[in-house]
Amino acid sequence: MTLDQIAARVRQDQLEVLGAFHTTGEDNLGDGTVVLLGPSEDGFWPNFRASPEYNDGDDDPLDRWSERVICKASAELGAEPRFPFGTPHYPFLSWAIRSGRAWPSPVHLLVHDTAGLWVSYRGALILPERLDLPPHANNPCDTCDDKPCLTACPVGALTSQAYDLPACHSYLDTFPGRACMETGCAVRKACPQSQKHHRIEAQSAFHMDAFHT
């Protein structure tokens, strides 16, 4: 099994490999490889919009979609699935950093080498073998001189100091806050690496609705 073969399989469900790392004894996951999965840049949103989970009107459509497609891919790949939602809790944030493709940004959200501040993880595959892995990527923040993420929030709710959730939610209830609700968090959008990822606004609006309910 190779990482490219895994990437080809999960691409059928419009998912991407967002990173991978080898387990250690402390993980209690056996001697193998953790492969992190997230939405693909182009095809994820239309695929999810057409899914039964999106259209059935029940709660948590994205979590249920993720569980269905990642469990199926896991079974076909001889892997075990893990998810960043539900119980038991798995440390996806530290897994992301261990993959060498994500880092804490100046505003403390994770930034990813290709997805920027739009990065999100929908699940992981636990492979019972140590796959060949590429070298770690470069942190985009190291060459981002202006660091627009630090000043992009119109009400200063998300800065290097803190994430003031009450201030953010209050702003989202205002008319100017509709911009964040309909097109996504201005901080995430301001990141040059996010802008290269071309996130669909309707997808951002879906996440903002889930966040601001």
Ligand code: SF4
């Ligand atoms: S705007 Fe620049 S400093 Fe901020 S997360 Fe993006 S790359 Fe890093």
Ligand code: SF4
């Ligand atoms: S969603 Fe809008 S108000 Fe909230 S942190 Fe992001 S930019 Fe600020």
